[in-house]
Structures are given as structure tokens and as C-alpha cells.
Amino acid sequence: MVPEMVNGRKTIPYQGVDNYKPEGVFAARPVASCADYPRDGNKQVKDLKEALVKAGIKSGMTISTHHHFRDGDLIALRLFAIIRELGLKDMVWFPSASFPCHAPLIDYLEDGTIHHVEGSMNGPLGRYCSEGNMKGFGVLRSHGGRYQAIQDGEVHIDIAVIAAPTADTFGNANGLSGPSACGSLNFALADSQYADRVIIVTDNLVPFPCVPWQIQGNNVDFVVVEDKIGIPEKIVSGTTQITRSPDRLFIAELTAKFCETVGLLEDGFSFQSGAGGTSLAISTYFGDIMREKGIKARFARAGSNQFLVEMMEEGLVEYILDGQTFDLEGIRSMRENPMHIATSPFTSYNYHSKGNFAGMVDIVILGATEIDLQYNANVVTHSDGYLLHGIGGWQNCLFGKTVILPVPLFRDRIPVIVDEVTTFCGPGELIDVIVTERGIAINPLRKDLLDRVKGSALPIKTIGELKEEAERICGKPEKPRFTDKIVAVVKWVDGTVIDTIFQIQPPHQTNN
Amino acid sequence: MVPEMVNGRKTIPYQGVDNYKPEGVFAARPVASCADYPRDGNKQVKDLKEALVKAGIKSGMTISTHHHFRDGDLIALRLFAIIRELGLKDMVWFPSASFPCHAPLIDYLEDGTIHHVEGSMNGPLGRYCSEGNMKGFGVLRSHGGRYQAIQDGEVHIDIAVIAAPTADTFGNANGLSGPSACGSLNFALADSQYADRVIIVTDNLVPFPCVPWQIQGNNVDFVVVEDKIGIPEKIVSGTTQITRSPDRLFIAELTAKFCETVGLLEDGFSFQSGAGGTSLAISTYFGDIMREKGIKARFARAGSNQFLVEMMEEGLVEYILDGQTFDLEGIRSMRENPMHIATSPFTSYNYHSKGNFAGMVDIVILGATEIDLQYNANVVTHSDGYLLHGIGGWQNCLFGKTVILPVPLFRDRIPVIVDEVTTFCGPGELIDVIVTERGIAINPLRKDLLDRVKGSALPIKTIGELKEEAERICGKPEKPRFTDKIVAVVKWVDGTVIDTIFQIQPPHQTNN
Secondary structure, three states, rough: OOOOOOOEEEEEEEOOOOOOOOOOEEOOOEEOOOHHHOOOOOOOOOOOOHHHHHOOOOOEEOOOOOOOOOHHHHHHHHHHHHHHHOOOOOOOEOOOOOOOHHOOHHHHHHOEEEEOOOOOOOOOHHHHHOOOOOOOOOOOOOOHHHHHHOOOOOOOOOEEEEEEEEEOOOOOEEEEEOOOEEEEEEHHHHHHHOEEEEEEEEEOOOOOOOOOOOOOOOOOOEEOOOOOOOOOOHOEEEEOOOOOHHHHHHHHHHHHHHHHHHOOOOOOOEEOOOOOHHHHHHHHHHHHHHHHHOEEEEEEEEEOOOHHHHHHHHHEEEEEEEEOOOEEEHHHHHHHHHOOOOOOOHOOOOOOOOOOOOOOEEEEEEEOOOEEEEOOEEEOOOOOOOEEEOOOOHHOOOOOEEEEEEOOOOOOOEEEEEOOOOOOOHHHHHOOOEEEEOEEEEEOHHHHHHHHHOOOOEEEOHHHHHHHHHHHHHHHOOOOEEEEEEEEEOOOOOOOOEEEEEOOOOOOOOOO | OOOOOOOEEEEOOOOOOOOOOOOOOOOOEEOOOOHHHEEEOOOOOOHHHHHHOOOOOOOOOOOEOOOOOHHHHHHHHHHHHHHHHOOOOOOOEEEOOHHHHHHOHHHHOOOOOOOEEOOOOOOHHHHHHHHHOOOOOEEEEOOHHHHHHHHHOOOOOEEEEEEEOOOOOOEEEOOOOOOOOOOHHHHHHHHHHHHOOOEEOOOOOOOOOOOOOOEEEHOOOOOOOOOEEEOOOOOOOOOOOOOOHHHHHHHHHHHHHHHHOOOOOOOEEEOOOOHHHHHHHHHHHHHHHHHOOOEEEEEEEEEEEEHHHHHHHHOEEEEEEEEEOEHHHHHHHHHHHHOEOOOOOHOOOOOEEEEEEEEHHEEEOOOOEEEEOOOOOOEEEEEOEEEOOOOOHHHHHHOEEEEEEEOOEEEEEEEEEEOOOOOOOOOOHHOOEEOOOOOEEOOOOOOOHHHHHHHOOOEEOOOOHHHHHHHHHHHHOOOOOOEEEEEEEEEOOOOOOEEEEEEEOOOOOOOO
């Protein structure tokens, strides 16, 4: 069930993985002219307020920010404080993701400064949306889907405000250095290319040229210098931690063993693995196997972190193609090593492109909150029905050659494998393997993998068997109850609507 | 005098340096979809013919190539041989520049395979056009103007054929390695972004990822591997040569002295200098002064070459922002040194952008075939009226802070300073200084420079005095005679038509 209109735009319902054929042309900005910009390239103005006013900010506009600063972002709050001060109303906030630090924006949603958030809503904002309090619909997109939506003109950004750890007065910017260093700035790439007006806010101004220019000054209107744009210890962690949970370590080891057994770990292979505790453990087990076999990976897609950097520096991984940097070692490596490359949602994930990197990855490790018997999975809502996570690159990564979901069989006595996912985020035909602490299920579509595990010692089960086992232990949990009020939609990578999220039935339970 | 229509498009006459305000939006390609491309990213097809056919090539299409291979290009001829073999007619060839090696394309213009060349026409093609033999008009654009024309939709490229020294099967490509290494591929950037179909032709296929991706595979439709795509020794010279002419050396030294005297050589300054013999000598003199003063340049814009690379490696220049690489040392440096950066016509020169790099350069050294008493200059025709050169980045560089034209007072007994330039390519208000072997003329608009040379030993003269001196020595040459048939137009950086080139009056003289 998909609403006909979402935030004033007609929707197209999901039509299957590769079936929807887009029409029309990419979005196009008005032709700019150097005559309207200082010839000496200096676009610095006094402060963010002046930049916003010069950019022609008005009520009802769509304003974007990026989430490379994660829970250490100071710019979104400052931005909306200025907007409130200017007396503007009904803004659309279009972040590449939101974090708990953005909880104070609920006040701005309440007083009408912000009409709705068009982007992932984690934690407090997710709860606010799930309880039916937001005026517009939430629209959840993958990283690639956000690029696609901007590129295709589905979302028009009036003003992009890009927090930049390093920049010059021309507007060239990167995330590699400075007190707020975050690695890549590429989640803001589409914003810089397609927004009418682009404002760079930095706390580390350097003389032209700021190199590399992850964001190109040629797309920037104004540059603002502020004292402090982020909280370093909340932007990246000093160190990333491998899980210490014996169950998770076992799942990680089993995942690595599975990959080895079915022949996925061959010289020149590639893998994508996140920076969560289990993913890190899997990469580490991969490393052990690679050393033993004397092979190396051609590239790893990341979420970079110290463990992956160590593997590259040891020579186990030739290239890191990195969408976002999770710790200080990741940033150092991206700054120093030309084989550690900042990739963008355009190169990696954009589905409305002449191909992208996602399909070239041999082994993709992802998580899920729920998986159903058809291997369909959910990543945005909890089993209690609350919006909890953004999609991130999850949907995009499903196009990898072998997609593996290492998940615990249950969390807080709630089984992960269910009859039907609360929210349908990813089609089962793209999900190949589920690895749990009590066995591995292989999607029947992957006959090749089923063949290759024959005779192995791996604990292969059907997904039904895994589900029954979990339910024997935990029982079958009650389903969350919803009203018929739609609060958000989930987009597929091609811009179609794959599922709808409904308001939680009051009285609001907080069964976390 | 400007024709109303050029090759079927309405023209806008030149309106002054910064006066024309563009309307409309940037060109936009049809929305692509990954569904139409192989999921594993492998876009390789058998050969160029198959790629062209799959790209839907038809009579009348506009096909582009780049000129990074200079006189060693093998692809343009191969391309049109296939087009002729396919029996297609009336193609528009839209190169980023043409070279003497493209002379055989005159046959294709003769037999109707090519309707006209929309791009610079050097040597034999220039002569062919000047003599009124080409069906359509020649349209001469600067490097930045070519980007602008594509971006603004003035020229729509149906198929871009991009020769790539290194590429992967996804279409990521660069010019840094392989037998045909040429350095940057950025003259083909706009082609890759805006053409309907993009074909990469390489003789050096590497496993994904081909890094760095100067051309992004996400914009590429097909990849072709051929045995040999260029002639290395004609792509770049092994070594670049400083002029040995005493006159030219004197001009170079005088130019450097002038810059020092007026205070342009200060710590953190920037300069742009080409790879011609005189320009190289000027850079070398700059180096001497910098060593003596203990200063360094923040960046040099290039045309890179061994001399500039040596300066960077010595620590005299922090960054090289490089539009094209002229010798093997330039290529090595761009490959190895992250502070030697391949820039594109988008970053450096595109006038229909939110600023570009051109205006940030302190000292710009350029050439000219003719300069008039108002400092207007010509770079495309010789004093005999024949089309000889492309504009290159020349018009774009005029936006630098101080533009200096070091030129001999006469060439082959033809004075360079004239009453009126044969072709008006650059407005005198942007040209600051003329340095000749017999004196320096400063544009009266630059009162600051005139003040700063007061009391110096520099041989300052008026441009009128320089002209008289040349005419005393050489006499006043006869003007070329033209018919009233227009053969080409010259565009200004904003897409307006700044001048018109007429057919040479027959009988054709070959007074070179």
C-alpha cells in the first residue's frame, strides 16, 4: 500500500528490483556566470546568517545538510536557529542523515519553523515521526537514492549548507584536516552540484587551493568561517571496537568460514564490510584467511576504520573505496594514501547512472532488524514498529555479488527472522545468505552456493528452521500495532516507493 | 559583424567582457538506469565499430574526441574510417582541438562524411577552412568556452569517443600510465558528463578500480580495447626545450625583471606559464629570483613540463594545477605527486560557473599573433589571414590579475603590433603588459603598474612607440584580403560571438 502523493509529489509504487524505467532528464540548475562572482575568487561573507540572506532564503525552502559529522554536528542546529530568528516557516530539512544530536529540532518542527524532515530519522526524530507528530511525510532513502532523487529533480534543494573541515575562500573543501576532520565530504556532493545556492561553513580556512577538492568551489556561492563547526570526539571515534560478544564473534567466524568454503576468498576478490563490531570481526577473520592463503583483495568498500587501514598497510587490500570514515586512522589513511579513495554516492550507489560500483563487490556484509522467510529484510524500523535507523547505503549494497546478513537469531528475546517484516526495505531476491549463531541459511535462488556447501561442515539450515528455532526459545512476539495514518515512506533505489510506515498505535509503548 | 545563425543556431553578439547574462538552465541528459548496464560493471565490447553501432550512431550526429594525444592521436582517424565504412554522412566532428595529424580528415570533409568541424582548426584543416571549402562554419572556442557550450546545451554531443591511456572495464579512465600516457584527460570531462553516449577506447586495460578516475565510469556506456591508440613520441615530448634564441631569452628575462620590479613576485604568489620556449625561460628566471628572495609560489597553473616539475620538487612551487601535460616528467609528477593536480576546463576556465580558477592567478604569461593599439589581441589567425591556431585556454587566462604578453616586435619581418587585429580574440581591457625585445608597454588602464615602474631602469614605452619602431624596421605589411564569405566565428568565453573569420581572397597565396 503506497500513498498516491508524498509531500506534494506524485509517487510511483515499487515495480521490482530492475523493472522501473525512468523518463525525463536530469535536474538542471540555472546557468551561472562568473560575472556574478568575485573575479579574485574570494566568496567569504561575514557569517552564516549573511550567507543565508544573500542566498535569498525564504519560508518554505528546502535546506540540506550532510551527516559526515554524525552526532558531533553543530551546523544544523545553528542553521535552524538563524532561520527561526529570521522568522521563516515551513522549511523542509533535507539532511543526508540525522542523529540524536538533532533532537532539539523537534522544537522547530513543533513551532512550524520546519515543516518536515525529508531524510533518515534516527532516535528521537524517528520516535517523533512514528508517533504521528510530523506535518509532512518522512521519506527514507538510501545514500544512492538520495543522490538519485536530487539528480532526477525529485527533490530540489534551494540552499545547501555544507560544513567543511577544510576549505578555501573559493569554496573548495574537504574533510581530511582541521579540528573537525571527518574524512570524506561526499554525502554533500549532490547538494553541491544541484542546489541553487551552496554555502560552505568551515573552521579551518586555508589559502587557495584547498586540495583535494571533494567539494568544488566552482559550485559554491558563499564561504563562511566559524569558530567551531563540530565536536571532534563525536564526529569520529578515536578507535573502533571489534565485538567482544562470544555469540557475535562466533557469527563473524562462521561468516568468514562460509566465504572461504564457497570459494569467495580468492586472490583479487573484493568485499564491503561496515564498522560495526561484528563486521570488524569478519574483516579480521578475512585477514587471517588471506594471510594463510597468501592472497590479497583488489579492493574493499568501506566505512573505513583502523582494522581495514591496517590490512591495506599490510598489503592485504590494494584499494579502499571509502564512503565514510569511522575513526582517526581512517582519516589519516585517506589523507595520506592515494590508494585510499573517497567515493561518493554517485560513483558507488546512484542507481540512475550508467552503472555504479555496488554490483562489482564480491562479498557484501550487511545487517538487518528483521528478515522474513522470503529473505526480504527491514533496516529502518524495530520490531516494535518505531522508526529507528536510516537506510544508509544498505539498499544500494544489496546489488553486490553475494550479500550476507550475519545477524543474531534474536535480540532481547525478539526473533530476527519473522513471517513478515514490519517494513519492507530490501527484496529477498538480492539477499543471499543469513548467518546466525545457530546456523546458516542460503537463499534457494543461489543454487551455486547450495552446491558449494555440500559436504562441508557448515551448519546449513533453511530459513524456516532458523525461525522455528528462535521461536522455540523466545516464543512468537506480539506484532506492533499501527493506526492507518501514514507517517513515512521508504524509497527503493530507483525512486519508487517500496513501503509505507504507519503511526504507532497510541498509547505509546516504549518497549525497547 | 556577426552572422545571425551559425550552424543552425542563433548567435548572440559579443557584449563586452562581463556584460552578457545567460538565461536558461544547464543541459540535462536523459535519466539513465543501472538496469540498462551490466550489473557486474563490465562494459567491454568487441571493438570501436561495435561500440558505435550499439551507441546508435546515425548520419548527422555530433561526435567528439579530445586532443590530449596532440599530434599522436590515432583515434579520430579510426573513428571516421568506421563512420565512412558504415556509410554515414554529414557528421559534425567536435574535437577539443585538432592537429596536423588530422589532415586526412579533409578527405572526409570532401566526401561528405564530415559536414563540418566544430572546434579549433590548426594547420591543414585551418587552411582548408580559410579557403572556404568547409560546408558549415568553423566555431572557435577557448577550452573554457567549449566546456560552457556543452554545459549550456549550445553543443549537444551525441557520442563522445574518449581515448584513454588507462581504463577499467567499467569505464573509469585516466591518462597517467600506459603506452599512450598523456597526463590528464580533462579536456574530455564535459564530453563524458553531457554526451548521450560515451565510449572509452584504451590500449591499457587494468582491473577495476582504475584510479584516479579522471573520467568516471558512471558516465561511460562502452569500453573498447585496441592495440595502439596513440603514438607516444607525438603525444608528449621526452624533453621540453627552453628557447635558445637570444632575442627570446632577452624578452623572457625582461618579463621576469618587470614582474620583480612591480612587486608581483612575493611569497605565496601564483603564475601561469606555458610550455613554449619563451614561457619556459620566464619560469626559469622566476625560479632564480625566487631562490634569491627566499620566496615560493603557492601554485603554478600549467601546461606542466620538466622545468616546472623541478621547481616544485625543489620547493619553489607548492602546487601545480595542471590543464595538460607537455612532457614525460610532467606525467610522472602528476602520477606520483598529490600536489600536482589535474585540473579541468570546468574548474579552471568555465565562465558559466560560480567562479573559476582563472581570476586567482597573479601573473599570466600568454602569446599572441597580433596586438593592436588598444591592446586587443589575436591568437587564431596569422597576419596573412589564415586560420592557424586554436584559442586553447588563452581567452580564459585573460582573467588573471596581471596578463603579460611577451612577444617579439616582429616575426619574419611582420610587425606584431598593428592598427587593427585581423581577428579580435581578446579585449584589450584584460591585457595589461606587452613585453618585446625593444621595450615594455603597459596598458594605460593599469595605472598601478605605471606607478610602480616609475624610476626603474625598465625600458617602458607606449604601445604606439613600439608599433612605430617595428614599422620603421619592417615597413607596414599589406593586409590580407578576404571575400565576404564567412568561414568561421570566434566565441568569447560566455558563448557570444566576438569576431568572424572570412574566406581568404583567391588565388590562394601560401606566404607562410
